[in-house]
Every structure is written in C-alpha cells, then in structure tokens.
Amino acid sequence: MAASRVRILMIVLASGVIFDLLLLESENINIGLGSAAELTGYWLFGVMVFLTLFNLRKKLSMIPLGPASIWLALHTVGGVLALALFWLHTGTIWPTGIYEQVLVVLFYATVASGIFGYVAQKIYPPRLTQSGVEVIYERIPDHIFEIRDEVEALVLQCTEDTRVDTLGRHYLDTMSWFFRKPRFFLSHMVGSQMGRQWVRQQDANVRRYLNDAEAEFLDKMTELAMLKNGIDLHYALQSIMKRWLLIHLPLTAALMTLSVWHLLVVNVYAL
Amino acid sequence: MATVAHLSRPQRWDSPYDPEMQDSDVQDLLTRPEISAIDAGSFPDSLPLEGILKNDTRIVRFNPGDIVVREGDYGNSAFVILKGKLRVFTGDYPAALLGRETASKKSLFETIAQVWTNKRTPEVRDTSRYGDQAVRASKRGGRSRRLDSGSSVFVQDIPVVLNKYKTAEMSEGALFGELAALGRIPRTATIFAEDGATLLEIRWQGLREIRRFDDGFRRMIDNRYRQNALLVHLRETELFANLDEEALDKVAQATLFETYGAFDWHVSYQKMRSSGQSSAGNEPPIARQGEYVDGLLMIRAGFARVAREYGTGQRTLTYLGAGDNFGLEELYEGWKAGETVNMSSSLTALGYVDALRVPAQVLEEHVFPHLEEGLIKPAEKTERTLADDALLEFAVEERFINATQAMLIDLDRCVRCDDCVRACASTHGGNPRFLRHGKTFDHWMVTNACMHCTDPVCMIGCPTGAIHRSQVGGSVVINDDTCIGCSTCATSCPYDNIRMVEIRSADSHVVVDPATSQPILKATKCDLCYTNPGGPACVRACPHDALNRVDFHFDSITEGDL
Numbered sequence: 001m002a003a004s005r006v007r008i009l010m011i012v013l014a015s016g017v018i019f020d021l022l023l024l025e026s027e028n029i030n031i032g033l034g035s036a037a038e039l040t041g042y043w044l045f046g047v048m049v050f051l052t053l054f055n056l057r058k059k060l061s062m063i064p065l066g067p068a069s070i071w072l073a074l075h076t077v078g079g080v081l082a083l084a085l086f087w088l089h090t091g092t093i094w095p096t097g098i099y100e101q102v103l104v105v106l107f108y109a110t111v112a113s114g115i116f117g118y119v120a121q122k123i124y125p126p127r128l129t130q131s132g133v134e135v136i137y138e139r140i141p142d143h144i145f146e147i148r149d150e151v152e153a154l155v156l157q158c159t160e161d162t163r164v165d166t167l168g169r170h171y172l173d174t175m176s177w178f179f180r181k182p183r184f185f186l187s188h189m190v191g192s193q194m195g196r197q198w199v200r201q202q203d204a205n206v207r208r209y210l211n212d213a214e215a216e217f218l219d220k221m222t223e224l225a226m227l228k229n230g231i232d233l234h235y236a237l238q239s240i241m242k243r244w245l246l247i248h249l250p251l252t253a254a255l256m257t258l259s260v261w262h263l264l265v266v267n268v269y270a271l
Numbered sequence: 272m273a274t275v276a277h278l279s280r281p282q283r284w285d286s287p288y289d290p291e292m293q294d295s296d297v298q299d300l301l302t303r304p305e306i307s308a309i310d311a312g313s314f315p316d317s318l319p320l321e322g323i324l325k326n327d328t329r330i331v332r333f334n335p336g337d338i339v340v341r342e343g344d345y346g347n348s349a350f351v352i353l354k355g356k357l358r359v360f361t362g363d364y365p366a367a368l369l370g371r372e373t374a375s376k377k378s379l380f381e382t383i384a385q386v387w388t389n390k391r392t393p394e395v396r397d398t399s400r401y402g403d404q405a406v407r408a409s410k411r412g413g414r415s416r417r418l419d420s421g422s423s424v425f426v427q428d429i430p431v432v433l434n435k436y437k438t439a440e441m442s443e444g445a446l447f448g449e450l451a452a453l454g455r456i457p458r459t460a461t462i463f464a465e466d467g468a469t470l471l472e473i474r475w476q477g478l479r480e481i482r483r484f485d486d487g488f489r490r491m492i493d494n495r496y497r498q499n500a501l502l503v504h505l506r507e508t509e510l511f512a513n514l515d516e517e518a519l520d521k522v523a524q525a526t527l528f529e530t531y532g533a534f535d536w537h538v539s540y541q542k543m544r545s546s547g548q549s550s551a552g553n554e555p556p557i558a559r560q561g562e563y564v565d566g567l568l569m570i571r572a573g574f575a576r577v578a579r580e581y582g583t584g585q586r587t588l589t590y591l592g593a594g595d596n597f598g599l600e601e602l603y604e605g606w607k608a609g610e611t612v613n614m615s616s617s618l619t620a621l622g623y624v625d626a627l628r629v630p631a632q633v634l635e636e637h638v639f640p641h642l643e644e645g646l647i648k649p650a651e652k653t654e655r656t657l658a659d660d661a662l663l664e665f666a667v668e669e670r671f672i673n674a675t676q677a678m679l680i681d682l683d684r685c686v687r688c689d690d691c692v693r694a695c696a697s698t699h700g701g702n703p704r705f706l707r708h709g710k711t712f713d714h715w716m717v718t719n720a721c722m723h724c725t726d727p728v729c730m731i732g733c734p735t736g737a738i739h740r741s742q743v744g745g746s747v748v749i750n751d752d753t754c755i756g757c758s759t760c761a762t763s764c765p766y767d768n769i770r771m772v773e774i775r776s777a778d779s780h781v782v783v784d785p786a787t788s789q790p791i792l793k794a795t796k797c798d799l800c801y802t803n804p805g806g807p808a809c810v811r812a813c814p815h816d817a818l819n820r821v822d823f824h825f826d827s828i829t830e831g832d833l
Binding site: 004058060061062063064066067068069071072121124125126128129134136137238241242 | 382383385386389682683684685686687688690693694697698707708711713714716803804805806808810811812813814815816817
C-alpha cells in the first residue's frame with residue numbers, strides 16, 4: 001500500500017478514536033444532566049483553528065514544518081471531523097436563531113467549498129494530462145495570442161496563394177470568435193467535449209466549399225484550433241483549481257470571525 | 272533554379288585551442304625532452320604531432336598563487352610544467368582557500384528568521400561580501416586564453432600557506448591532470464603556482480591522439496593509472512576481491528583502457544536536442560549483439576545503453592553507469608559450458624564512456640575458477656512490455672539518466688498550484704531556482720531544475736571553481752561570492768537548468784558594473800536547499816505528493832512510489 005494511503009488511514013483512525021471518545025464523554029455528561037456543548041464546542045473550535053493553520057504552513061514554506069502532503073491529509077480528515085463535531089455540538093443540522101443560522105450557513109459553505117476543491121483537485125489533473133498539452137497558467141494569454149497570430153497569418157497566406165477568400169470569410173465570421181479568448185469554460189469544467197465538437201463542426205461546415213489547396217490550409221487551422229481547445233481546457237480547469245480557494249479562504253475567515261464572537265458571547269453570557 | 276549555400280566541410284582543427292599558437296612555439300616545444308620523447312614518426316600524416324601541438328595545446332602562464340587545478344573540479348585538459356614550480360596540497364586545507372563555499376546548515380532560528388529577513392525584491396545581495404574573495408583579473412603574461420572571463424581564484428599569502436599546510440613541490444617536466452581529463456573524473460588534488468610558472472596545457476582530444484599513436488606515451492599513462500588507481504579499483508570490485516596480490520597484478524597488467532564517444536558530448540547533444548533529433552543510431556558502439564564476447568567491460572565513467580534488437584530498432588533494456596559491468600554473465604556461462612558465447616545485447620556509449628576491458632582469457636585463468644557460487648546470477652527473465660520500459664527509454668533518450676536528483680512531477684496528481692515554486696522562491700531570496708516546466712512523457716514531467724548530475728558538465732570550465740560539489744551530500748552548488756557571472760556553466764548545462772540573474776543591492780537597486788554599465792550577473796540553480804534543514808522545500812511544499820527528486824537508475828518510478 002502506498003505511503004500516502006497508510007498515512008490517510010492512520011489519520012482517519014486517529015480522528016475516529018477522538019470522535020468516539022468525545023461522543024462517549026458527551027453521553028456521560030448528558031446522563032449527568034450536564035451540558036456537553038462546552039466540551040464539544042471547544043474541541044470544534046480547536047479543530048477549526050488547526051484547519052486554518054494549513055494556510056499558514058503554505059506561507060511559511062521555508063520553515064521545516066513537515067511535508068505539506070501530511071498537512072493536507074490532516075486538513076482533509078480534520079474537515080470531516082469538524083463536520084461530525086459540529087453536528088455533535090449543535091445537535092441539529094439547522095439551528096434556530098439568526099446568528100446561529102448565519103454561522104451554520106458559513107460553516108456549511110466552507111465545508112462545501114472544501115469538498116468541491118478536494119474533488120476538483122482529484123479529478124482535474126488527469127484530465128489536464130490527457131489533453132496532451134501542458135501550459136503554465138500565467139502564460140495562457142501569450143499562447144492564445146501566438147496561436148491567433150499563426151492562424152491569421154495562415155488565413156492571409158491562403159487568400160494570397162489561392163486567390164479565394166472563402167476560408168478568410170469563414171475565419172472572420174465564425175472562427176475568430178473562438179481564437180479571441182478562452183472558450184467553452186463550463187463545458188470543460190463539467191468534462192463535456194463541446195469545444196472539440198464545435199471545432200470539428202466548423203471544419204465540416206466550410207470544407208465542402210474549399211478546393212484542395214484551401215483544404216490544406218483548413219487542416220492546419222483545425223489543428224491549431226484543437227491545440228487552442230486544449231489550452232482552453234487548461235484555462236478552465238486551472239482557473240477552477242486556483243480560484244476555488246478565493247471562495248474557501250474568505251468563507252473560512254468569516255466563519256472564524258463569527259466563531260470567535262460566538263465563543264466570546266457564550267463565555268460572557270451563557271457560562 | 273534551386274540555389275545552394277556553400278560551406279567548407281568542418282575540419283578537426285577548425286577551432287584550435289589557442290589561435291595564437293605559432294609554428295615557432297611548436298618548434299620550441301619539440302626541442303623539450305618531454306615532447307621529443309614522443310615518436311613523431313608514429314603519427315599519421317592526417318594527424319601529425321606538430322598539428323596536435325599547434326591545435327590541441329596552449330601555453331599558459333600562471334602568476335604566483337594562481338590555482339592550476341582544484342580538487343573536485345572537472346577538467347578536460349592535462350598539464351606539463353615548462354618553467355617554474357608548482358605546489359600540490361598533500362594534506363588538509365580549508366575549502367574557502369579554493370573559493371569554495373563553506374556554508375553550513377541554517378539553525379532553526381535562522382530558518383524562521385527568513386520570514387522577516389526575506390526582501391520583497393528578489394536577488395538582493397550583500398555586495399560588500401564580494402570584496403573578501405581572492406578573485407583577481409587574469410593577466411597571465413600575455414596570451415592566456417585559458418580564462419576567457421578574465422578572473423580567477425588565487426591562493427593568497429603563499430609563505431603562510433606553505434608553512435601552515437602540507438604541500439609537495441612539482442618541478443619542470445612534470446605531467447599532471449591526464450587521468451582526470453581522460454577518465455572524466457574529478458581532479459584529485461589542488462595544485463597552485465608557487466612562483467610564476469609556464470605550463471603546456473593539452474586538451475583531451477590531443478591527449479587522446481598522443482596516447483593513441485605513441486606507444487611510449489600510452490604505456491606511461493597506462494602505467495600511471497595502473498600504479499595509482501587500477502589496483503585499488505580492482506580490489507574494491509566484488510569480482511576480484513578474493514584474488515591474491517599476484518593474480519590481481521596479472522589482471523591489472525592485462526586490463527585495457529578504452530574510451531568511447533566525445534568528452535564534450537553535451538555540445539553535440541545540445542545541438543541535437545534543439546533540432547529535435549534522436550540520438551539513437553548515432554551512439555558509438557562498444558559491444559555489438561551477436562558478436563563474440565572477448566572480455567568483461569567495466570564502466571569507469573559516463574553512461575552506456577544496453578539494448579537488444581526489436582523490430583527494426585534497438586530496445587533499451589537498461590543503462591550502465593560508473594561501477595557497472597557488461598558481459599560477465601555470458602563469459603561465465605560460456606566458461607562453465609566450455610564453449611564460446613555471443614553477446615545477447617549491444618552496448619553503446621551515451622556521450623562519453625571510459626571503460627576497462629578485462630580480457631576473457633585472464634578471467635578464465637585467474638577469476639572464474641575461484642569464484643564463489645552465486646556471485647554471478649543469471650539475469651532474471653522477466654517479461655516486460657514496451658509500455659513497462661517506455662519511461663526508461665524516455666529517460667535514456669533525454670539523458671535524464673545523468674540525474675541523481677531529477678525533479679519529477681506526476682502530472683496526474685499535480686494541481687498546478689505552484690506551491691513548489693513559491694516555496695523555492697521563499698527559500699532562495701524571492702526568486703525560484705527552477706521552472707515548473709520541462710519535458711513530459713505520459714503523465715510525468717522532468718522540470719527545468721538542476722538534476723545534480725553524475726557527470727556535471729556545468730563544472731567544466733568554471734574559471735573560479737564557484738560551481739562545485741558540496742562537501743556534504745555532494746550536490747552541485749554555486750558559491751555566489753566567487754561566481755563572476757561568465758555564464759560558462761549556464762551555457763554548458765545540456766538541460767538549460769542554470770539561470771543567469773541580475774543581482775540587486777540591499778536598497779533594491781540593480782547592481783551595475785561602472786566600467787561597462789552592464790548589470791552584474793550571477794549564476795543560480797537548484798541547490799537542493801542544502802543549507803536549509805528539512806531537505807528540498809519544493810518536495811516538502813507539494814500537498815499532493817506529486818513532486819519528487821529521483822535517480823532514474825535506482826528509483827522505481829511508479830504511481831505508489833511518489
């Protein structure tokens with residue numbers, strides 16, 4: 001078994017033991033007519049603080065704080081533990097009271113964005129590899145510009161060589177839209193082949209009106225369009241893998257702020 | 272009408288070692304006893320001794336204190352002392368004396384302090400440090416082209432050094448550096464000029480030709496190797512470990528020295544790589560499949576491809592590096608069965624290969640009869656598919672086999688978050704020491720990060736010895752203090768893994784040479800975070816275990832291992 005799987009298994013086991021012990025202790029407290037909310041609340045807050053430390057670990061990468069992969073494993077399993085503790089702490093999936101409801105919405109949204117990010121990071125990398133293209137995200141605009149430049153030169157060359165502007169008009173009317181910027185974002189996101197199909201369809205639409213010499217230029221244009229489609233895929237999936245954090249982190253910040261306030265209020269008024 | 276461009280066919284001596292070498296210099300050299308001992312008549316008309324002296328040698332003058340060769344450096348030439356005295360260190364001496372970095376691991380506090388000491392501007396240097404180094408402009412009595420960059424590290428205060436450290440004298444006529452040059456192994460000693468000295472420097476191509484055509488010179492070189500290194504090498508080899516002194520001596524006497532391929536393989540490889548050509552079919556053969564096995568080949572330096580015919584091509588079975596051998600199983604099986612056997616695979620040089628050939632007859636007489644049972648195991652007949660070996664084929668083709676620490680990314684796991692790049696930048700003054708980009712194969716990417724090569728061609732020609740192997744761990748590192756920004760290492764690296772950067776002063780201004788108004792450059796590359804506790808920051812920073820440092824020879828590259 002790979003080391004990473006053993007690592008995950010051990011963390012899951014440890015988390016399970018922690019949760020079971022807390023569950024038992026909560027039961028004991030409840031049987032004694034006490035309130036277990038204080039115990040589970042502090043544990044929940046502690047786990048949430050630990051989860052936020054993962055981002056700090058990323059910022060302090062020059063300090064040997066252990067492999068980030070262990071931190072991610074702890075973060076992932078810790079997130080699940082936090083959800084279980086949350087339900088144990090609140091005793092419901094939807095509390096009453098506006099403040100609690102806002103807190104719960106933030107909590108669920110943070111968890112949901114975390115799950116989305118986790119799943120996206122598992123599913124998307126192999127799809128990027130399968131595209132056969134590998135690009136650095138920040139260079140995507142340059143690549144698109146270069147491809148567009150190449151296609152436009154190709155179209156001009158075609159018009160000059162063949163003295164026919166069919167392909168040129170097709171480019172201006174239809175294909176220039178595709179080459180202008182990244183397209184089919186949602187389609188790439190959900191794994192559909194709409195971009196590829198669109199390029200093939202446009203190829204077929206114009207091919208019947210071209211002579212052999214023009215068809216050779218069209219072949220090259222379609223080849224470049226397929227390359228652009230691969231880059232679009234990278235743009236879409238890399239954007240999602242980078243930007244989901246822009247939702248997850250602010251949600252976390254808001255959740256932690258409200259949680260601290262909740263802790264203060266509870267300590268001042270309820271205990 | 273088709274037009275053609277005209278170019279004279281490039282010749283062996285189109286690029287002489289020193290274009291200023293004159294015929295009169297050659298005539299002077301021919302009168303010297305060391306050179307006149309070489310039999311000029313044994314050289315063919317196409318490669319006369321005079322031609323070798325004129326094109327493959329140069330006369331270099333060294334000032335007192337100049338370091339001629341530095342322990343641990345890689346060089347491609349040997350030297351003959353024409354005039355003056357040199358000193359060789361025979362005992363311990365500080366690395367700083369040679370311009371080497373003496374950096375130690377950072378303490379925990381120093382590591383944490385990077386959080387607030389890291390500058391916002393990248394590549395900031397404390398420029399006052401550079402003044403402490405013994406780097407000086409090279410003005411070696413006229414025409415010295417040895418140091419194109421015009422600077423070198425020198426030994427300061429020679430009388431003190433001579434008193435403090437153990438040295439031995441080398442006087443006129445002494446030849447040195449030939450074993451490192453021919454064997455492509457690191458220099459084993461540091462030699463510096465005590466007084467002003469004039470040396471004849473012979474590049475490896477010239478050495479190879481002289482050794483090839485002059486029996487006396489070859490015997491002298493071979494005997495020196497036999498006396499200095501071969502016996503020790505053989506004794507350390509498991510196969511010969513049980514031999515008595517007499518038998519070992521006979522093996523040593525019968526052993527042949529062979530070299531294949533070009534010493535500067537990286538130059539032709541770079542051209543081939545940039546033109547997108549394949550090296551397969553252009554590799555010098557060492558042993559051919561189907562031919563009679565006449566001896567055991569022991570690789571001393573370089574890499575060789577073991578391949579077998581497959582379809583219309585050659586399928587790579589494995590590759591061999593220093594310490595590996597080839598043909599032993601066939602020889603042993605043949606000896607046991609009492610019949611001659613042929614090679615079941617071929618061996619070709621990947622770049623430069625320095626090998627020892629122990630004749631079959633010697634093995635059969637002195638080694639096989641006393642061999643312990645089980646020492647030679649027949650190769651495992653595991654059926655591997657083309658897909659199983661595809662990554663190996665890729666690594667050999669791209670010469671990544673040279674790597675001891677290639678940065679390999681599993682693209683099926685990598686989420687392109689660039690945490691590795693940021694971690695590298697935060698550990699190295701704000702600028703990453705690698706590009707998360709490189710050759711890809713299937714779902715693997717070998718990025719543009721220094722691979723800390725077994726054969727570090729980047730170290731050849733560094734005028735100040737700034738690029739060197741660290742004393743701890745053996746990674747290839749650059750001493751920023753003595754790097755003069757000549758770009759020799761960056762140009763030599765066949766994998767484009769060294770970057771030249773403009774440095775900035777503490778107040779974030781670009782540092783400029785007042786004489787030329789050009790920015791001061793420094794060579795930078797991955798140093799495996801050797802001064803930071805915890806190992807390479809890039810590996811630690813990857814949350815998905817997608818990035819690892821690997822040696823293709825030893826590491827099994829599979830999904831579960833990364």
